Amino acid sequence: MRDKKIGIPILLVVLTNVFVLIGVSSNRSGPPDAHLVLTERELSLSKIDDENSGMFLNINWDLPVFNLYNARHTETEYLDQEKLDEFGWDCPLEIRDTHHPCYHYRSSVKAYIVLEFGGEPWEKWLESQKKELESKQRALEKAENKNSRRTLEEDMERIRNIPTVKSRLFAVDFSPDPLKLRARYPDPSRFIILPGLIRMYYNLLKKEPVNKDNRGYRLRASINDILINKIYVPDEFHEFFETQVKAMPSPFTSYGFVLHKITPDTRPRFQATVNFGKRYEPWIESVALFQ
Amino acid sequence: MDLPKNRQEAQFRADRIHLFRDELNTLLSEKVILLSPAQQAAIQDYHQKLLGQYSTQFGTDTTEKEKKISAGMLALTLLGGFAICAGVFFMFYQFWGYLSSPVKISILVLSPLVFIGLMEVFARRETTPHYVTLCALLALACFVLNLNVLGYMFNITPSPNALLVWGLFGVSLAYLHGLRLLLALGLLSIIAFASAYLVTFRHYYWFNLFDRPEHFIVAGAFIFCVPFIFRHRIYSYFPPVYRGIGLLSILFSVMFLSLSGYGSYLPWNSDQVETLYEFIGIAGSGVVLWVGIRSNFHEMANIGLGFLCLFFYLKMVSWFWDSLPRWMFFMLLGAITIGLLILLKKFRARDRVHP
Numbered sequence: 223m224r225d226k227k228i229g230i231p232i233l234l235v236v237l238t239n240v241f242v243l244i245g246v247s248s249n250r251s252g253p254p255d256a257h258l259v260l261t262e263r264e265l266s267l268s269k270i271d272d273e274n275s276g277m278f279l280n281i282n283w284d285l286p287v288f289n290l291y292n293a294r295h296t297e298t299e300y301l302d303q304e305k306l307d308e309f310g311w312d313c314p315l316e317i318r319d320t321h322h323p324c325y326h327y328r329s330s331v332k333a334y335i336v337l338e339f340g341g342e343p344w345e346k347w348l349e350s351q352k353k354e355l356e357s358k359q360r361a362l363e364k365a366e367n368k369n370s371r372r373t374l375e376e377d378m379e380r381i382r383n384i385p386t387v388k389s390r391l392f393a394v395d396f397s398p399d400p401l402k403l404r405a406r407y408p409d410p411s412r413f414i415i416l417p418g419l420i421r422m423y424y425n426l427l428k429k430e431p432v433n434k435d436n437r438g439y440r441l442r443a444s445i446n447d448i449l450i451n452k453i454y455v456p457d458e459f460h461e462f463f464e465t466q467v468k469a470m471p472s473p474f475t476s477y478g479f480v481l482h483k484i485t486p487d488t489r490p491r492f493q494a495t496v497n498f499g500k501r502y503e504p505w506i507e508s509v510a511l512f513q
Numbered sequence: 514m515d516l517p518k519n520r521q522e523a524q525f526r527a528d529r530i531h532l533f534r535d536e537l538n539t540l541l542s543e544k545v546i547l548l549s550p551a552q553q554a555a556i557q558d559y560h561q562k563l564l565g566q567y568s569t570q571f572g573t574d575t576t577e578k579e580k581k582i583s584a585g586m587l588a589l590t591l592l593g594g595f596a597i598c599a600g601v602f603f604m605f606y607q608f609w610g611y612l613s614s615p616v617k618i619s620i621l622v623l624s625p626l627v628f629i630g631l632m633e634v635f636a637r638r639e640t641t642p643h644y645v646t647l648c649a650l651l652a653l654a655c656f657v658l659n660l661n662v663l664g665y666m667f668n669i670t671p672s673p674n675a676l677l678v679w680g681l682f683g684v685s686l687a688y689l690h691g692l693r694l695l696l697a698l699g700l701l702s703i704i705a706f707a708s709a710y711l712v713t714f715r716h717y718y719w720f721n722l723f724d725r726p727e728h729f730i731v732a733g734a735f736i737f738c739v740p741f742i743f744r745h746r747i748y749s750y751f752p753p754v755y756r757g758i759g760l761l762s763i764l765f766s767v768m769f770l771s772l773s774g775y776g777s778y779l780p781w782n783s784d785q786v787e788t789l790y791e792f793i794g795i796a797g798s799g800v801v802l803w804v805g806i807r808s809n810f811h812e813m814a815n816i817g818l819g820f821l822c823l824f825f826y827l828k829m830v831s832w833f834w835d836s837l838p839r840w841m842f843f844m845l846l847g848a849i850t851i852g853l854l855i856l857l858k859k860f861r862a863r864d865r866v867h868p
Contacts (some may be wrong), residue, residue, distance in 0.1 A: 230685040231629055235656060238678050239622050242660070246667045273603060275610025276665065309716055320654055321782055329721040332713070417670050417717055450668050457613050503668045 224248075228255065234403040242296040249499035256410045256498040258339055261512055262490030264389045266304060268452055277455040277463060279494065279506070280477060281416075281448065282389035286343040288350035288381075301422070301441045308397050309333070309422075317424060325424050325439065330446050335393050335418035336407050337448075343392035348385065355381050365430050383484040387473065393445050396420055415502055419446040450503060453496065459509045465468060466511065467491050516570075519691050520642065521750045523571040528561045556804045559861070572640030573713050583641070590643045591694070597647070603660055607825040616667065621659040628652035629686075649695050656682050671738045673709035673719040676702050700736055706833045707732035724776050726766035731764025760801060764820045767794045768834035794824045825849075 265279035303315060309331060313324035362374045400415050400431060407413035424439035455463065456461050462512070470491045473483035495507040517523040540546050548556075567573040574580040601624075609617055632648035639645065660675045683699025686692060708728035709719035715845075722728065739758025740752030770777055771794050774786025781789075798821035805813030826846070833842050 227685070227689050228629065228633065231652070231682055231689070232626060233631075233747065234678065234682050234685065235622065235659070239663070241620075242663050242667075242669070246663075246669070249667075274606045275608060276606065277610060311716070312656065323780060323782070328725045329712075330718045333715050333716075412729050420741045449670050453668055454666050457610075484552075501670065503670060505668060 232466050244434070246499065246503075249501040249503045250497070253409070254497035254499055255404065255502060256414045256415065257495070258411060259493055259495050260339070261472050261493045262472075263387055264339075264343075265453070265494055265496070266392050266474055266476055266478065267316060267467065277460055278452040279454045279455060280385060281391070281450075282478060283337050283391040283393060283448070283505075284347075284389060285393045285445075286346040286350065288347060288354045295337075295417050301443055305397075305443075306441065309404075310398075310400065311422065312476065313441070315424075318429065320340050320424075320439070320451065322424075322439075330419040330421050331398075332449075333398050333402055333413050333418060333420045335420075335445055335448055336395040336403050337414040338390045338394045338412070339412050340390045341412060343394055347388070347392065349371045351381060353386065355490060381482065383486055383488065386486065386488045387479045387484055387490075390460050394445070414498055416498070417449045417502055418448040419444050420444070453506055453507075456506060459506065463492075464510055515566065517567070518747050518749065520573065520640075521691075523567040524573045527564055527567050527573045527575065530776070534560065536637070568640075570640065573862070574640075586643050591648050594647050594650040598650055601651065602653055602658055605662065608731060609662065611851060614666065617662070621662055624655035625652045625659060627683075628655060632686070632690070641659055642690065644693065645690050646692055646694060649690070649692050653679070653683050653695065653698065659779055663749040671720070673713070674704035675724075676709060680706060687751075691750075693750065693754050696751060696754050697758055699757065704729060704732040704736060704758070704762050709802070723817075725778070726769045726776055729762045729766040733759045733766070735759070736762065753812040756810060757816060760813065760816045762797065764794070764801075764816065767797060768823065768827075771827070790822070791828065794820065795828070798824055 264282055266282055268278045268280045282342060288480045294329065301315065306315060311331075317325060319325075333384055358374055358378045359382065362378070365371045365374055394413075395403060395406070403415050404413075421444050423444070427438040427440040431442075472491055473479045473481075473488055474490065490512045492509055493512050494509045496504050497502045497507050517526060523791040540552075541548065564573075564575050568575055572584050578780070605620075612620070628648045628651045635644040635648060660678070662670065663669065664675075680699045680702030683695045683702060685699075687694075687696035687699060705722060708725070709722040710727055711728040712722050713719050719722070737756055738754045745751045746780055761793050767790050771787055771790040772789075774781075774783035774790065777783075777790075777841065779786050779789070798817050800817070801813055802817030802821055805811065805815070805817050829842070830847055830850075833845065837845065
């Protein structure tokens with residue numbers, strides 16, 4: 223009897239591993255869902271710590287709103303009924319006050335996020351960068367203090383240089399149905415679909431006239447993160463990164479870049495061809511020095 | 514002569530024999546009963562033979578000293594086991610970057626199987642469960658590492674199904690050699706999976722499984738009921754583990770909801786939810802304690818008593834901590850406790866008169 227019972231844990235280990243590897247093979251079979259060449263701007267080399275010899279590339283993405291310190295924005299527009307119906311969430315779009323049971327429940331929802339490479343969001347980001355520069359210029363013209371002027375000039379220099387290092391991946395949409403998203407954004411060389419987390423929350427809605435009786439809260443969504451936010455570097459590419467990439471000095475870090483080290487001549491050190499499979503799980507096909 | 518089915522039953526019988534011997538000696542010295550030398554020798558020989566058999570077959574402790582050493586060995590097994598498991602994890606992560614993918618996958622798949630094999634070797638050679646438990650813990654740790662690393666290597670979207678598989682693995686190892694620790698770990702993983710799975714029904718991300726404590730109540734209730742549905746003839750010490758883990762899952766969730774009602778499914782505001790769960794917690798703990806005492810389920814009685822005290826103290830803090838000076842608060846707490854003691858003493862005396 224014990225000999226038969228020992229088969230159960232053994233079978234569990236074997237079958238689970240077979241199932242996982244079949245899933246991996248299925249993800250990578252056939253034409254990929256997306257296929258892009260990304261640079262170090264979008265994929266920064268990550269080393270977890272000295273006690274972990276694994277190597278990963280972090281996926282850097284953002285919303286198309288400029289921020290000098292590269293802090294990622296997460297807020298999106300207010301939700302509409304169509305988007306809410308897609309998620310099948312049974313809370314209303316607007317509530318009167320914070321006593322509503324939906325107000326406090328803020329768990330993350332799994333959804334699929336569309337990241338666009340370059341295109342309109344990049345142009346929008348460049349616009350917001352230009353506005354930021356103009357704002358700094360106006361502040362510089364009014365500044366009287368020498369230290370303030372120096373700080374503003376340094377900030378303006380950095381703002382001018384940031385486009386050379388900024389990731390061109392921007393979140394543009396989300397939905398629980400990835401097939402609907404692919405139908406909406408069909409170009410596999412420009413749009414990546416990845417599983418991610420959306421947090422729905424109620425934001426105070428400003429109504430006129432402003433008084434304590436005329437309040438309301440409107441549902442909004444923030445893209446918390448993508449679930450696969452780093453891609454494992456296969457063993458065959460480790461030497462490339464260890465010997466060629468790391469030997470080159472660079473302002474790029476694990477999660478972005480060091481602001482004061484950026485110059486107009488800063489360039490990424492490498493580029494990687496990344497595929498995203500049927501299950502929206504990525505893998506690195508090849509790597510090369512940046513061209 | 515009926516042989517015990519497992520080590521626990523053998524140890525229980527061995528302990529009874531020692532107690533019987535001590536009491537018999539006292540009765541004989543106080544001349545309450547008289548036994549002829551032949552009768553005493555027969556009892557002595559019979560018990561000696563039994564204890565020898567149990568020691569050889571089950572590794573039972575035959576003296577008080579052996580028992581103390583065994584308790585120390587058990588503590589060392591647990592500490593050492595968890596330490597080695599952590600060591601295995603960190604060691605793999607230190608060196609995996611230097612290994613090729615086929616080698617990595619081979620190590621990951623084979624390591625739990627190797628420890629299952631070692632478990633069998635020790636089970637045949639040893640009468641005590643310590644090495645078997647160590648190997649089982651390592652097998653489970655290697656299986657957890659196996660799926661984690663495959664997930665990293667192939668960039669797989671995290672899934673709650675891993676919790677189910679780990680849970681089933683732990684439970685299957687437990688039933689192989691009667692290992693309570695593996696059963697407890699397996700059941701905890703299964704409860705976590707059930708809660709995570711229920712969370713995903715509404716599209717919420719499974720990792721937020723602790724946001725809805727009521728799922729743990731449902732899963733805990735199911736685990737609690739298992740030993741009432743499936744009789745355990747061989748491992749008669751497994752039902753307390755099921756009942757204990759099930760009750761802990763239920764009562765911790767009730768306690769959490771009594772402190773913060775936001776995660777409840779009930780269509781009321783958080784204050785109303787917290788009040789309801791406070792009531793359920795106190796009444797429920799009392800019922801668990803009562804049933805545990807009546808049915809002789811020690812783990813139920815202990816858990817019921819523990820949570821009753823916890824709910825009581827939490828309620829006292831919530832009502833009186835801000836409004837009373839501290840000395841008065843603790844005096845009140847002491848007075849209520851002594852009042853309960855007097856009440857329980859009266860119940861005990863009444864129970865003796867009318868059993």
